[in-house]
C-alpha cells in the first residue's frame with residue numbers, strides 16, 4: 001500500500017459536562033482528525049487524544065501536530081508497506097510522541113481494514129460481538145451529585161462504576177457510596193494523587209471491596225507500586241505508568257500491579273497495544289481499555305481493540321451522548337444495557353458526520369505526496 005494524501009483537521013468541541021480528575025478539569029477537547037488516503041482513493045481515519053495541557057503525559061494537541069507534520073508524515077512519503085504492523089517500526093526513529101504516532105498508525109489500520117472489506121476488530125483479531133461499557137465519573141461538586149450519577153448509571157445497567165479520587169475526596173466518598181450501593185461493581189482512579197508515605201491511608205481502601213485502584217502513585221514509581229501491592233489486597237491497575245510493552249513486562253514481573261489499563265494513544269498505537277494485550281493474556285493479567293475523552297473516531301478504535309479476548313474487564317468506553325452534544329461519527333456510539341455492539345462494517349464501522357466536523361473545525365491542512 002502507498003499513501004497519496006494526508007489531511008489534518010483540527011477541531012475544538014465543548015464537553016457536555018466538565019470532567020474533573022485529581023489534576024485537571026477538561027471543559028473542551030481540541031484534537032486532530034487524521035485522514036489517510038491511499039492510491040485507490042480509500043480513506044482511513046485516526047484521532048489524536050492528547051489534551052491541551054501536558055498533565056496526563058508530556059504530549060499535548062500542539063506537540064501532536066508538530067510531531068505529525070514535521071517528523072511522522074514525512075516518514076511515510078514514498079514508503080510502501082504490506083501491513084500496518086510495519087508502521088510502528090518505521091516510526092521508531094522518532095522517540096516517544098506516542099499519541100501522535102497512534103493517530104496516524106490508527107488511520108492506516110482503518111484504511112488497511114477497509115481495503116480488505118473487513119472490520120477493524122476483525123483485522124486486529126477481535127473475538128467479541130459486544131463489549132462491556134463501564135463509566136468513569138469525574139470529581140463532582142458534591143457527594144450527593146456523585147451518588148445521583150451513580151444511581152442513574154446503575155439503573156441503566158452499567159457493568160462497573162469508576163470514580164475519580166484525590167486526597168480529601170476518597171475514603172469519605174467511598175463510605176457514602178458503599179452506604180447507598182453496597183454491592184455495585186466499583187473501582188477508583190487516583191491519577192497519581194498519592195505517594196508511599198500514605199500507605200496506611202491507602203490500606204483503608206481494602207474495606208470497600210473495590211475491583212481495583214488505578215494509578216495511586218506517579219507514573220515512574222514501579223517500585224513503590226510493587227511495595228504497595230504487597231500490603232493491600234485491592235488489585236492495583238496501572239494506567240499512566242504503561243507507555244510500552246517493556247513497561248508492561250516490568251510492571252508485571254516486579255509485581256507493581258495485577259491489572260493493566262491499555263490506551264492506544266499512550267502506548268503509541270494499535271500494534272503496541274496488541275503486543276501488550278497478547279503478553280497480558282499469556283500471563284493471565286486482565287486488561288481493559290481506558291479512555292481519553294475521545295470523540296467518535298478514537299472511540300471506534302477503542303471498541304475494536306476492546307473486542308480482543310484479553311479485555312475481560314469493562315472499559316472506559318461510554319456512549320457518544322455521555323460526552324458530546326453531537327459526535328463526529330454516524331451512527332453515534334450507543335450503550336444499551338451496559339454494552340456496545342462491535343460493528344461488522346468495514347474499517348472502524350462508522351461514517352463521519354461532516355456537519356458536526358464543519359461546525360467545530362478550527363483549521364485544516366492537506367499534505368499530498
Ligand code: MG
Nearest residue numbers: 189214215239
Ligand atoms: Mg486512569
